[in-house]
Amino acid sequence: MNLVTRLYRGETSFDFVGAKRIWLAISSALILISLVAIAIFGLNLSLDFKGGVAVEVTNVAGVDVAAVRDAVTPLGLGDAKIQMLAGGADIRVQVGTLSPAESRAFQEAVAKVSGSSLDQVSIDEVGPTFGAQITRRAVTALVVFLAAVVLFMWWRLEWKMAVSGITALFHDLIITFGVYALTRFEVTPATVIGVLTILGYSLYDTVVVFDKVKENIEELHTDRMTLSELVNRSMNQVLMRSINTSLTSLLPVGSLLFVGSFLLGAHTLRDFALALFVGIAAGTYSSIGVASPILATWKEHEEEWERVRRRKERGRADGSRRGAKKAAVESSAASKTPQAAPKTPQAAPKRKSGAAPRPPKKGKKGRRR
């Protein structure tokens, strides 16, 4: 059966947890790049965070950047940030904080040079302290959200899952801001909303994987499978879901980003969509490459799982026929042929009841040695 078919059928057996060094390397590199980018370039904070005046107007007169600059220079605003949007059809000019009178003169100058009347001008005027306020609110929202989510995941799943999920979340946050630092896209309040939304997404994805892990632990809890194997299996089972979900989320968001960025120059949409786009992609990756390996590695050291693992390792080291046979059955079960599949559900309860007395026996033996 080829890879595509197996993917389609959810019967892949990628060793996600085993590849944790690779994930670690990728994630570390991404985080490092992000942090360096943020440190060097900083974030391109929008008007809302810094305070200032921005006007946006249709370029009726068809003027260029130089003409606009000439128009605002007499007002002492020669260093204004002038952008042409939608291929020069719209003009956006941004300056620092102004007094009401200066602001009025500025708006009139831009309106005049672009050939529009004043009431066709879109104006954004932000006081200098507004940014601090919304930043504070965003941070409050973030902290409360994280606390609530940790508690929820703890209650619904378990605390190690909560911590692993949150770690993945920070990973996504850093990478998202890293992309903003690198691309010089503006960080607006819309971006902040986008980021807060990502947090939901990222966790959502992780919750689905962990939910499966939890279910598998309850259903397949035997001495035959180490936790890493179990996590791997869970991830393989939900792999197509993760890919599909990310695709169906990225398609509309990508559409927003594309429309916003290239076609129509609606920057509000764009600022927002980039955060979502990067965040969703990072969120999907981190639930596979960060949250799950952390959980697997961490939980593997719990006493009962440690026991299973030692026994399996021992079995392999002994090379005993029984062990080898078992391993063979195991691996074929992971990529079961359909004919063999029906046996699994029937086998499960049997195995469960049969397995119960077994582990302590073997465990004791193991300890004696």
Place this chain on the structure above:
Amino acid sequence: MARRVITLIIVLVLAYGGVAAIVATHTTPELGLDLKGGTSVILRAPEGTDPDVLEKAVEIMRARIEAFGVQEPEISISGKNGVLVQLPGVTDRERALEAIGQTGVLSFRPVKASFLRSPLLQPLTTTTTAPGETTASTEPTTTTTFPENVDPTTGYTIKDDPALLDAWLPEYDAEGKLIAGYEVGTLLDPETGKPDPLTGKDLTEALANFGADGKWQVNLRFNDDGARKFQEITKAAAQYPAGDPRRQIAIVLDGKVISSPQVAETVDPNLGIAGGNAVITIGAGDTQQSEAQDLAVVLRYGSLPIAFERDKVQSVSATLGADSLRFGLVAGLGGLILVAIYMILYYRSLGVVTIVGLSVFGSLMLIVLGLLSKTSGLTLTLAGVTAIVVSVGITADSYIVFYERIKEELHRGRTMRAAVDEGFTRAFHTILTADTVSFLAAGLLWLLAVGPVKGFALTLGIATFLDILVAYFFTRNAVSIISHGPLGEGGFFSIRAAAGGVQEAS
């Protein structure tokens, strides 16, 4: 089975019928400022402003804005000291800002005369008669002239300034009915002879309390400058006998007389009220209690040391707003089509269920937003449109979780019927968990955010909630029905085929 079909039909009728009803009755969601153009202002009062005072401020802003003809201004208090003002379609931005950005102008003024109707509305025949002999007698009213700054229809001063030597100001009762008019003057500096008005700046405290004499009263305290001016003004008023309008002091806020207490008979005309403390006695009883409290609030509001700070002013031109809406919809529709294509390619007949499900979801969304818009003044902003686009992804996810579950159960060897039932039970569990996280995010955003962000959070929250409803009442039943029919097992388009093969369909 029959129950499933009936439920499905009910859902479809509710959703599509609802949309038809919404469109037919024009209950479609009201568009926000960023989609139809207008001005929105976020103002911030100084830290620690008392909530009553903030409400008074909002009331006054509303009156001022309505005074220059803005239809339905939306003014709301957000957070502890923020005010969000939305002015749809406002083009005279400067004037609007002027009206809302300032604290009310409070002043204490000597009363010159009181009247019921402005005397300026009486024909001022004297100004036109003398030289003409017969011509003037028939139409003296047409030549009536008003002093500058007086409204010709009401006869009252249009723009009040505490330093005006002469102003005609109205007093209204709680229902807005005119109860009296006053001609007021201003306090003059005894040395220079120039106007030296006693204003809110000179007032440091105003508290309503129940006096020892069993009456409600408002206690005032002035600063040093205020104390001196208050003494002057009361000294002058005390010259007149009790009952004379000139013994009154008009308390004026924003060009309207709020109260006109009379200087007590016990006050010595040579001394006035000295020391900077004064008491306005209102009377006993419940109405007097609220009257005293209202007056205290008005006085405190007018004496706010700093005017509101403009945190953010945003004007969106009508064309930009319309563009944004169009772009949002184009993007949303584009995304939706891509998702639809993908779902059909991947999940075959189940993909079709998804598309119908998304249309049901969209219809319900429109209905809920429309109703909320009607009942609680919700407006659909750009952020809201974005939230809807985003929620397409979230909703599609619920289908995927469900379908992948069905596939998994099929691979385990269950029958189609069992796979669908079991798949739903388990998938729904996951959907609930994951949606709880989204809901949590939306709820927190809603609680903490201002303005447009609130709209985003609300829309996202509604979407999450509808997602659960649609999954339970629509998707489950639709898939179940399909699985019983020919699309369950055989053929390229079937569920079995979507699960990865027909060969083992035994």
